Amino acid sequence: xxxxxxxxxxxxxxxxxxxxxxxxxxxxYPMRVAERGNTKQIHPILHSNEITVAELLKPQGYxxxxxxxxxxxxxxxxxxxxxxxxxxxxxxxxxxTPTSNDGVANLYRNEELIEPKSNMATLTRRYTDEAIGFMKxxxxxxxxxxxxxxxxxxxxxxxKPFKGKSPRGLYGDVIEEIDFNVGxxxxxxxxxxxxxxxxxxxxxxxxxxxxxxxxxxxGRLRTDHGGSAGMLxxxxxxxxEGGVRVPTIMWGPDRVPAGTTCxxxxxxxxxxxxxxxxxxxxxxxxxxIDGEDISHLLHxxxxxxxxxxxxxxxxxxxxxxxxxxxxxLHLPRDSEPVGAAPFSRxxxxxxxxxxxxxxxxxxxxxxDIGETxxxxxxxxxxxxxxxxxxxxxxxxxxxxxxxxxNMRFFxxxxxxxxxxxIPSVRKPLPKKRNAKxxxxx
Numbered sequence: 298x299x300x301x302x303x304x305x306x307x308x309x310x311x312x313x314x315x316x317x318x319x320x321x322x323x324x325x326y327p328m329r330v331a332e333r334g335n336t337k338q339i340h341p342i343l344h345s346n347e348i349t350v351a352e353l354l355k356p357q358g359y360x361x362x363x364x365x366x367x368x369x370x371x372x373x374x375x376x377x378x379x380x381x382x383x384x385x386x387x388x389x390x391x392x393x394t395p396t397s398n399d400g401v402a403n404l405y406r407n408e409e410l411i412e413p414k415s416n417m418a419t420l421t422r423r424y425t426d427e428a429i430g431f432m433k434x435x436x437x438x439x440x441x442x443x444x445x446x447x448x449x450x451x452x453x454x455x456x457k458p459f460k461g462k463s464p465r466g467l468y469g470d471v472i473e474e475i476d477f478n479v480g481x482x483x484x485x486x487x488x489x490x491x492x493x494x495x496x497x498x499x500x501x502x503x504x505x506x507x508x509x510x511x512x513x514x515x516g517r518l519r520t521d522h523g524g525s526a527g528m529l530x531x532x533x534x535x536x537x538e539g540g541v542r543v544p545t546i547m548w549g550p551d552r553v554p555a556g557t558t559c560x561x562x563x564x565x566x567x568x569x570x571x572x573x574x575x576x577x578x579x580x581x582x583x584x585x586i587d588g589e590d591i592s593h594l595l596h597x598x599x600x601x602x603x604x605x606x607x608x609x610x611x612x613x614x615x616x617x618x619x620x621x622x623x624x625x626l627h628l629p630r631d632s633e634p635v636g637a638a639p640f641s642r643x644x645x646x647x648x649x650x651x652x653x654x655x656x657x658x659x660x661x662x663x664x665d666i667g668e669t670x671x672x673x674x675x676x677x678x679x680x681x682x683x684x685x686x687x688x689x690x691x692x693x694x695x696x697x698x699x700x701x702x703n704m705r706f707f708x709x710x711x712x713x714x715x716x717x718x719i720p721s722v723r724k725p726l727p728k729k730r731n732a733k734x735x736x737x738x
Contacts, residue, residue: 298483298499302548303557303595309564310502312533312540312612314397315340315368317502317565318445322349322369322386324569324588328611328694328717331705333378337614337717339639340372340396343381346707348581350569351387351441357578360435362390364424365445372396374403382408388443392427394420397450418454420447421471425478429485436489439576444482445502446475451509451522466519483548492550496575496595500565501543506645507532513647530668534645536610536617536627537668547595554597561602562620567591585693585703609690612637614717615697619687620662624676626683627658627668636697638719657684 311317316327319341323330328337331344343349351361363383370381374395383391384407394402394415402420404412428442448454448471455470459477463469479499486495505524507513513532516525523532531537545563547553566588573580574590593601610618615636618627632653633641643651657680659673673680695701700714 298479298497298546298548299556301550301555302497302546302553303559303597305545305547305563306558306560307562308500308543308545309541309562309566309608310500310543311565312503312535312610313339314366314450314502315372316611318366318368319343321502321565321568322351323347324350324566324586326566326587326609326611326694328614328701329585329587329704331707333381333708335706335708335714335718336720338372338720339613340368342371342378343369343386344705344707345381345385347705348584349387350572351383351443353387353569353573353578353580354439354441354576355387355389357576358439359576360390360431360438360440361388361443362428362431362440363388363393363443363445364391364428364431365393365420365443366397366447366450367391367393367445368396370395374398374401379408384408390431393424393445394447398447398452399450400452402447416454417447417452418456418460420454421474421478422456425481428482432485432489432491436491441572448475449506449524451506453522464519465517466521468516468522468524469519472524496547496549496553498545498547498568500545502565504529504532504535504540504543507647508645528666531646531650534612534640534643535650536612537646537650538625538662538666540646541610549595553595557597559594559599561591561594561599562606562608562622563591563594564588564608571595584705607686609687609694613640613697614695614719616687616691616694619683619690621683621686623661623663624679624683625660625662625668626673626680626687627654627660628684628687629654629656634697636717659683 311320319327319330327341330347333342333344367383371377377395391407398417401414402417404415424444428444453467453471455474459470459474463473486492505526507523509523510516510521516523526532526539529539531539533540570588570590571592574592607621615634630653657673658671659680660668661672693701693703695704
């Protein structure tokens with residue numbers, strides 16, 4: 298794909314999978330979108346009044362389908378809101394699971410459970426089979442196909458042709474199977490003679506799951522079930538670059554320049570406005586959309602890039618950093634910030650990255666992609682500019698200690714909350730001891 302298309306090297310998602318999916322579907326920071334019940338869940342329960350990219354494409358005659366993990370109707374394989382499944386959020390067809398496969402993956406076709414505890418080893422191939430079938434069925438009309446694979450979220454599994462074949466162990470098997478099936482999608486587009494008017498985007502929802510690697514190391518051992526962030530610092534559930542800066546490729550023969558690299562800032566927030574523009578659909582006019590149309594970047598017109606484009610790094614409801622151009626500013630924060638709960642004590646990343654900042658920590662990502670050196674003293678004007686941008690975002694969208702003026706709530710019966718409404722985390726009750734096995738001193 299990269300040889301035939303464009304590789305993005307500064308493309309951003311969110312630190313956790315559910316918020317990333319909300320951002321992709323709505324073009325908005327997860328802090329902005331409304332959720333059912335006016336709460337701010339770890340994994341957003343996307344309110345039915347939010348508008349998805351599928352809902353914008355349908356009026357243009359697009360057939361829409363989702364194959365894989367949804368995760369926007371509650372983070373549960375069984376106790377979710379069926380009226381918030383993809384079929385109620387703009388998709389004509391759904392074949393996949395309600396959320397991630399932490400324990401099991403219940404497989405649904407539209408809103409019908411067809412396989413409780415499905416065989417996870419088959420899912421990557423079956424999602425692809427279904428997607429190709431949908432493309433064939435709708436080859437004579439425009440279509441939008443969204444394939445959020447269940448893998449490589451754990452539990453991991455791969456089908457027989459791939460299992461045990463990678464030198465990187467089961468994780469490598471899973472990645473090689475995903476790669477193979479992405480290739481099948483590209484082959485199908487070519488075989489259906491649709492390449493000249495089809496765009497294919499490959500990206501990820503967050504950085505590598507370092508907690509699944511021995512000692513939180515960069516994934517390299519056969520026994521490691523998490524990935525690698527390479528030269529980037531941190532991983533999933535982190536606002537260091539390794540948590541949110543993700544591999545991304547855009548493919549579109551004769552429109553996306555082959556073999557090119559784009560280093561301009563872009564993110565999953567930009568997918569909705571960009572696809573809406575390419576489809577000549579209408580953007581919502583009754584709400585703020587955080588993303589912007591980056592179709593000029595896809596077509597190699599880098600000189601048209603927004604020089605003031607800014608990305609804000611939220612972990613849960615806590616604004617932790619801001620980037621503009623080559624500069625990234627980590628805002629002062631505790632090592633266990635309240636607004637990041639339940640990730641305040643962040644066991645997902647290596648101990649050396651579970652840190653706070655007493656003062657703003659400025660990084661030049663162009664020369665220090667590993668975020669090791671504070672250069673704020675040398676560039677006070679940059680610090681002042683980025684602090685001003687972050688203050689503006691707090692007023693607009695909010696932070697751990699305030700609700701921004703443009704945070705959306707659709708279910709209010711009383712006054713707007715003054716702080717982000719995070720549901721309380723219930724601690725599990727201690728297990729009852731078996732009286733027969735209790736020992737007396």
